[in-house]
Amino acid sequence: MSLTETAQQIRRRDLRIPLGAILLVIALTAPFIGSRYVTHSLIIALIFMLPAHGLNLLVGYTGLLSLAQAAFFGIGAYTAGLLAVTYGTPFYVNVVAAGLAAGAIALPLGIPALRLRSTSFVMCTLGFVIIGQAIAKNWISVTRGDMGLSSIPKPHFALGPLSFTVSGTMGFYYLALAIGALATLAVWAIVRSPAGRNMIAIRENETLAESVGIPTWRYKLIVFMISAVFAGVGGSIYAHYLTVVSPLTFQMYYSTTMLIIVLGGGAGTISGVVFGSLLFVGLTEALRITPELRMIAYGLCLLALVFWFRQGFAPLINRFWNAIGGAK
């Protein structure tokens, strides 16, 4: 579906630019428009957008349903937290290290897991989350068990004599926005590359993809690792934002949240993931909905997505774009 977008985009270009500009201005001035709490909600949405982007590459483009995203999110959070607390490494080092660690761990986990089909694969990825939590809880000498890691420093940048710390909500918002934008761009680049086309081919029909020479197994492994990198980076930012990490970072609930973002926004579309994070995480956070009500809403959303709105909000977003673009 994303590939057929190209033609439509040309037709609607006229109105896309002004609307895009308005959205950009809103994104850039949001902390000044909304309250501090709204800004906080947006930060959370931006952080969850990262693992969701990764999951979208897996579920939406390659057709692999995975629940492991929370495990890599947790690995990223712990990597960043441990580095920061133990060695006092700067923020950007931690983010990169968290991404690399998650990606590296995804390799030995992915090799056996990807040999499994549909339900068994889902189950195996769920196992990673559960075992991840057990390790975080019980490897006390490193993770400090249930206490978790605390007083992880706020991001600090030093460039020669210049140095500053991102401590306020507003500052963090811009940091998260920049990273979110970079991640979105990265996903866009992956999806638009010939490899993205091969990923879609694997989703559509794995055997046919094999028969035209696509090494499906290696692609799936690489995408699994890339999705873990996204989750790891997200986790590291989460750790630096909350300044604490606990074994509860490894939660099925997080995997479910990421799934809802992707499926609800529209699997296999980039705009869907951006929209989905704002709606399912940002809005529910901003409205201060209790966790129970939120999970009930997520549950009902999942049912609705499976049985009635298979494509999530993607068709609605498309129709909206077309309508304002004057096409049709």
Added chain:
Amino acid sequence: MTGLPILEIKNLRKSYGAVKAVNDVSIHINRGEIAGMIGPNGSGKSTFFDCSTGLAKPDTGTVKLDGQDITGWSLNRIAREGRMLRSFQKTVVFKSLDVEENLIIAGQMFTFPSLWSTFGLGRMSRQRVSGLRERARELIKMAGLWDVRHQPAGNLSGGQQKLIQFASMLMPDPKLILLDEPMAGINPKIIERVVETILYANKSLGVSFLVIEHNIDVVTSICQRVIVLDQGQKLVEGLPQDIIQDQRVREAYLGG
């Protein structure tokens, strides 16, 4: 070199549980030849294809392509490195993608030198893709799919999907194409088109073929040699006109 068969399969066996789907079959395909394979339903033709192309692992036997032993290679490697391509009995296309994208995908792995290079978005990568797009358009024209080239392949008729599948296999420069019942269930107009394309690919592009086909008229008109399978074993092989006269072949079809 030219004396060597392009494909040589020896003593291929494959069982599914107690069913000996393919039981000790040896065949060869000569360079530039169009060979046919016939046999009653369930005689093991598709299984033979699966084992030759890496979709299934044969229990025993060797597959040699162009002198190279490719036994045990995966389907994608045989396609990519061996340039031996195959179609499936049950027609498959990338349903939600349009015809042009279907063909581009079919050519990508033959144009990009490595898996990593497919992640590139630079000038080189764009040039490669636009080259593929041009070739795809040529083949689309030849297959008579020009008017529907931007439609999702899943929306097209069964015959049109077969043409897509066929055109996809011509995207790289294949050495050998194995077709599993390419004419089944499509109307005579498209049958003609498929026959034309096979002959064109054979004459002008030098592609060798092995075609499973039930339509005996097609087999006799395009194949230089016919191999008959029955109950997992090779019954006979020979010239098409001899085969249709053969008593054993008639019995196999009637008694099978």
Added chain:
Amino acid sequence: MFSTILEQIVNGIVTGSVYAIVAVGMTMIFGVLRAINFAHGEYYMLGTFGAWFSIDYLGLSYEASIVVGVLSTIVIAYVVGKLVMQRMVGAPAESGVLATLGIALVLQNTVILVFGGGYKFFADGYIEPVSILGFSLAQQRILILVVCLLVFVGLELMVTYSRMGKSMRAVSQNVDCCEVVGIDVPQVVLRTFILGAALAALSGVLTAPVNVSVYGGMGELITFKTLPIIIMGGLGNVRGTFFAAMILGVAESLVATYVGLQFRDTVGFATLILMLMWRPHGLFSTQARF
């Protein structure tokens, strides 16, 4: 030393029985639907809550609370079955995963919303210890063992002799043929699902006096325990599930004693992952369904 091991094994068998009663429903549902019910543990939780509610709020006896717990779960399962499970017939495996994850979220959090997230105390049941063969074992645990055996014997009989059992077997062997033969597949799915949910509820009500604490998240934990069991047992295989449940129960009990209590809850998934890598189709054959 020897007697502690033996005691742990007996405890493990009791735990295994609890798992077995839950898991058998899940595996039968897989049989007819080809989908894993990620919400299955929630019916265990619902049954327990039903019983706890009828004891604490309605002042009923434990015996009556068993009935209330199971019956209320059956009502809920009927609604879920009609609205959701029947729609899953013929749907891809991924839809089943997502839909049942959705149900799990809704059921679990509705209960937490209504009754609060804290731990509740289940203060009834047959907790008197009796001693057999030199062991001291609570009556309740003996009851669990007996019920488990009865359930499995009953299921074997049902599957072999009753009409419903035969149609369940038919659906799990070949859905397409059933429609030709005139078996009402959605009806079989609904009944299997309700039976499975009722068994899970029964298991919950029977375990409550032993576990004592009752809370909203208890179902999820049970789901995570039974998932490895049904895979190890060979999806859809009733006998395999029984043995896998016993193995897990005993393994957990031994790990808790000799390795550390905190590792108990990971035994299942750790074994599952190892096993998926070693034998992707389960320890027991998937062919020998029911």
